[in-house]
Amino acid sequence: MALRAAVRSKCGLSAFLSQRSSCSSHGRVCVSPVLIAQQRNNSTSSKIKVDFDQSTGVAVMRLQSPPVNSLSLDFLTEFCIATEKLELDKSCRGLIITSSQPRVFSAGLDIMEMYQKSPESCAEFWRAVQEMWLKLYSSSMVVIAAINGSSPAGGCLMSLTCDYRIMADNPRYSIGLNETQLGIVAPFWFKDTMANTVGHRNTEMALELGLLYTPSEALKIGLVDQLVPEDQVLTTATQTMTKWLAIPAHARQITKSMMRKPTIDKLTSNREADIQNFVTFITKDSIQKSIGMYLEMLKKRKG
């Protein structure tokens, strides 16, 4: 979806196209093998790097799937496993999510998971997207998004599930649920999450137009909570986390659950229907044809 956006919308994502080709010639952040003894707290998979500091109770999760942290099935699976592991670790009380890729937090769902795949594969993929959302939106940890790059579509959704959003104050970055720009409809739980954050009218206009916001626009409507210079995103997230962790945890968790439960229940009780909706839509001939033409065009660009 992210790539398709780049072509159709010209808003904020086109940079990723050139990057995808150029990045492939760069190495990605080198991942050293970790000792078994460390694996409980610090795990490095191919796409996600987790550093857990026992002394503070805070884990930093770095998305490091070049070029643009696309949310593929593999990525989502690793992400959910890593998050679940931290959730079950009672000593882990806070999670900061950030990106190791330059200029992008996450470009959203991986379009390759939706092209020429069986209905079963599409269903498996969509279930993984739901799972990511459910894990994050219902997390008992304090979850802070350190948004150090653009964050369209699924990347924005990931940010929206967090308790607090800090974004790099770089006007070249953008954030938003821009699915409509790509001819795709954000499902009801994307919509609900956004409405819970910026209200009904902002959500209506944002989703009808598939708007991508600059950081200052995003701050103005409450899509992010704070802007800081790019090199201070992570340190600010760490400082903010300290404040959040000073709050009595049990009361904070019950309060968070009270705020979010109705929205979560709506997906959990409609999960299979939501998957079916997605599969029916994405496997349509017209949609597949459109994706195919798009990928064809991408190949030519790279050639």
Next chain:
Amino acid sequence: MALRAAVRSKCGLSAFLSQRSSCSSHGRVCVSPVLIAQQRNNSTSSKIKVDFDQSTGVAVMRLQSPPVNSLSLDFLTEFCIATEKLELDKSCRGLIITSSQPRVFSAGLDIMEMYQKSPESCAEFWRAVQEMWLKLYSSSMVVIAAINGSSPAGGCLMSLTCDYRIMADNPRYSIGLNETQLGIVAPFWFKDTMANTVGHRNTEMALELGLLYTPSEALKIGLVDQLVPEDQVLTTATQTMTKWLAIPAHARQITKSMMRKPTIDKLTSNREADIQNFVTFITKDSIQKSIGMYLEMLKKRKG
């Protein structure tokens, strides 16, 4: 209702009173007869003028019912027929609603439809008000309000159903659901539409007090989306429409429906009860007496 507001509230509508008498001596915008061949796209009824530009897919609907575009049963019937016609015309993708009357977009529901009428007539009138709302709020077209004058009560409701609201930046104009000022209660679907636009608290205060907002106040709370100089309202609406029509239509329409369906369903499933409520209220002796005294006073003013 609009006229009654003028007397009781002194806020923004009193200008219409003198206008009603003075305007009757002026001719209204001259309507040339149209050829049958043109009628499909450009229709001129006595109260509404529609110009449809096939090349852009955009229709401009001008309200031209002197003196203040009151929403009478005749007006609403024509309005709904004209809107339905455009809705069914697949080549029409956008609708801009504006006024041909000076200084007023629409003064709201016509009080004469509620005075000394049979319950059946009142019911028919209210059904027409519901129909206007249903047609506009669920339209698959992009609907933009070019608010080039005051827009109280039903005029404000009409604006609120649109996808985008551009208002003339003239501090003498006002907009709001001021029914309470007139001793009348905005029904739940007026309330829902406003809450979807400006949130619960703004709606609570606006409706309890029957507030009319200046354009800049309206912009501040999100009751309108943009202010422009009076002579640029329509051109800005046209430019904005171009942007909206660049969005993939199918995805935009499904998104719009997802945002608005719960609110629409609430009226459609309570439509008869809502009509009954209105009829019971408006045919009360006390209310009829109050309207009568008000109209009596109007006559004296005109005399």
Next chain:
Amino acid sequence: MALRAAVRSKCGLSAFLSQRSSCSSHGRVCVSPVLIAQQRNNSTSSKIKVDFDQSTGVAVMRLQSPPVNSLSLDFLTEFCIATEKLELDKSCRGLIITSSQPRVFSAGLDIMEMYQKSPESCAEFWRAVQEMWLKLYSSSMVVIAAINGSSPAGGCLMSLTCDYRIMADNPRYSIGLNETQLGIVAPFWFKDTMANTVGHRNTEMALELGLLYTPSEALKIGLVDQLVPEDQVLTTATQTMTKWLAIPAHARQITKSMMRKPTIDKLTSNREADIQNFVTFITKDSIQKSIGMYLEMLKKRKG
């Protein structure tokens, strides 16, 4: 709860601790015995003083329970009786609530009502808290909060039930539902009342963090409606009341009910379960121990 907040949160309530001891050596506002004939309209109980002006239809209720207008069972009982009396008096159309205590509007629920009490007593107390909320939130009078001091927790709740909130512009005062800071969870109807006022996201963050806002912060998110210099709080409330009372009462009351009924119905239909939840939580050994330690610490401070 208010006192506990002072220890744990350091935000805005610590002033009350010293005040509690110092104030006990001061007399409270001297209450002269009232004539029976005056009692219908002007009642002075030990904790609440009501001045009703027949000529304006406005009652001013002064909270005068030293040192910090804690909401004890006695206080709440008197409050509900006084409010009910005004509600039933058709000549009373407006109620202004303010404080006679220096620097505090109300410090919230009285922690002594929750310590070493039988489940029955706790239940009785909680029912009284619910009753206060129900009476205020559903009042047919115009209710204005003249917030002339800090207003944490239950004090903030009381303010939130009003139709309009005017706060003293003194940066040393604060307002907010800070229960989470105390390890306690604001129940769903506290949350609903706040969300109806400041929206979902502001409420989520405020309740997760137990935030106390300065007056200017509170104004910014809409937690209060207006700031005025401290000595003008009551006069501004009186002037504002005049404007509200100019609105046709019947239409305003129906509108208010329409806005608030769903929230009120949610508590009335879950009232017993909500009491049970509270009792189960507050009578837990761990919670009682925590309160006990806290009170022990208070004694030492005073010694």
